[in-house]
Amino acid sequence: MSPVDLPHWPRAHGSPLFAARLRSIPQDFQVTEELGWDFSGDGEHDYLWIEKTGANTEWVSRQLALYADVPAKDIGYAGLKDRHAVTRQWFSIPRWNAPAWDQFDVQGVRIVDVQRHQRKLRRGAHRANTFQILLRVDETPDTTAMEDRLAVIKNEGVPNYFGEQRFGRDGGNLRLANDWAAGKRLPRHKRSLAISTVRSFLFNEALAERVQEDTWNEFVIGDLANLDGTGSVFEVPEIDDDLLRRRDAMDVHPAGILAGDSSNIGPENWQAALDKARVEPGSRSFRLPIRNLSSKINEAGVTLSFTLDRGSFATAMLRELCVAAS
Numbered sequence: 001m002s003p004v005d006l007p008h009w010p011r012a013h014g015s016p017l018f019a020a021r022l023r024s025i026p027q028d029f030q031v032t033e034e035l036g037w038d039f040s041g042d043g044e045h046d047y048l049w050i051e052k053t054g055a056n057t058e059w060v061s062r063q064l065a066l067y068a069d070v071p072a073k074d075i076g077y078a079g080l081k082d083r084h085a086v087t088r089q090w091f092s093i094p095r096w097n098a099p100a101w102d103q104f105d106v107q108g109v110r111i112v113d114v115q116r117h118q119r120k121l122r123r124g125a126h127r128a129n130t131f132q133i134l135l136r137v138d139e140t141p142d143t144t145a146m147e148d149r150l151a152v153i154k155n156e157g158v159p160n161y162f163g164e165q166r167f168g169r170d171g172g173n174l175r176l177a178n179d180w181a182a183g184k185r186l187p188r189h190k191r192s193l194a195i196s197t198v199r200s201f202l203f204n205e206a207l208a209e210r211v212q213e214d215t216w217n218e219f220v221i222g223d224l225a226n227l228d229g230t231g232s233v234f235e236v237p238e239i240d241d242d243l244l245r246r247r248d249a250m251d252v253h254p255a256g257i258l259a260g261d262s263s264n265i266g267p268e269n270w271q272a273a274l275d276k277a278r279v280e281p282g283s284r285s286f287r288l289p290i291r292n293l294s295s296k297i298n299e300a301g302v303t304l305s306f307t308l309d310r311g312s313f314a315t316a317m318l319r320e321l322c323v324a325a326s
Contacts, residue, residue: 004171009208012159012216013152016323017145020135020301026053028134029085031314033078034307036127043118045076045092048101048111055108056083063106064091068099076121079129079310088112092121127229128307130292131314135322136301143297149321153290157250158320159207159216160288162200163313173197181273195279202259202266207286210256217287219243219254226255226285229309233283250289258282288312 023029039047052060061075076092093099101114167173173193180186180194210216219225223236225243228251236243246252259265260274260281291307304321308314 004167004174006164006167006171006174007205007208009159009161009204010211011320012211012214013149013156013320016319016321017149018137018139018141018322019325020137020322021325022133022135022318023084024136026084026086028136029082030132031081031085031087031089032130032132033081033087033089033126034128034130035078035090035125037125039115039117041116043116044095045117045120046095046099046101047115047117047121048091048093049088049113049115050091051086051088051110051112052081053086053108054083057081057087057089060106060109061091063109064093064104067104067106068093069097070094074120078121078123078126081129090121090126092117092119094120124310126310128291128309129312130305130307132303132305133314133318134301134303135318136325138325140297141302141322146295146302146321150293150295153317153320154293156217157253157287157289158317159211160285160312161204161207161316161319163315165313165315166200167197174201177201177270181267181269191277195274195277198266198270198274199258199260199279199282202270203256203284206256206265210254210286215254217247217254219247224255224257224283225252226283227252228289231283253285253287253289255283255285258284284311288316290317 048064050060057077057080061077062072065072065075070093074094077089079089081087081089101111104111174197176190177194177197180191181198186194207216219236219239221236221239224233225236226233233255243252257263257265258281259271260279262275263281264271288308293306296303306317
């Protein structure tokens, strides 16, 4: 099946400065989850702090379910982490059968810590993810240009695009979305993937327009404003000095709509499918703040460390600095 080419959504901070190879080995891409809250210390759920290498989150959750002899649906995790990486994240497992976690043995999976909590870990319950990424290069980048670009990114953030992985290998999830919109019956998990793909693509298209207009990090009357680090939004009927001060302080961000029922965004067949499925509209910040950003150059390449709010993509930041080496 032929690939589906994604649009070349515009960058905000200029052309890429260098070409780099990403994820040559899993250790080049490391992700550590930050929950942002404390455990109760008791309750019916074990929380496992797991380091996994070359394994995706859903597969690990199934291995935990088999070992603990519980239904897979009762395993909790806050977010899907990359497969081709070294990632550290929490999983929750009911204690019904009192599994001996010190005897759990699955290749590529290491239990680092065990805690207890009263409730199952839910999707989106974490605060952020911290990344350490090695960009392998054949030629050392211009240090001054790179430091200048990173300073701009640290100060202004980057456009909060959904990453290419949201649209599947060779854009395959877009084909799935079109099949769903055309009325094809899909299993529940593929239907959810199709809806997510539609909403993500339409958001990226709207954000691309704002980048072209140079308003992706500016408020426009009628916008939504997203309160930093939360899902809270409010309308912007006027732009006053207080709003601008809070924008400059990264306390609030311009936000756009995630398409849903009666949102009247995008192609008619996609909107009709969203209406039929009664998908509730949502929102997402146009601007992605990059926290705790640092860099180091060595003989292997450029190592970047930074923290992103949940639901954000590291590729949104990387694309403002470099391009994938061919």
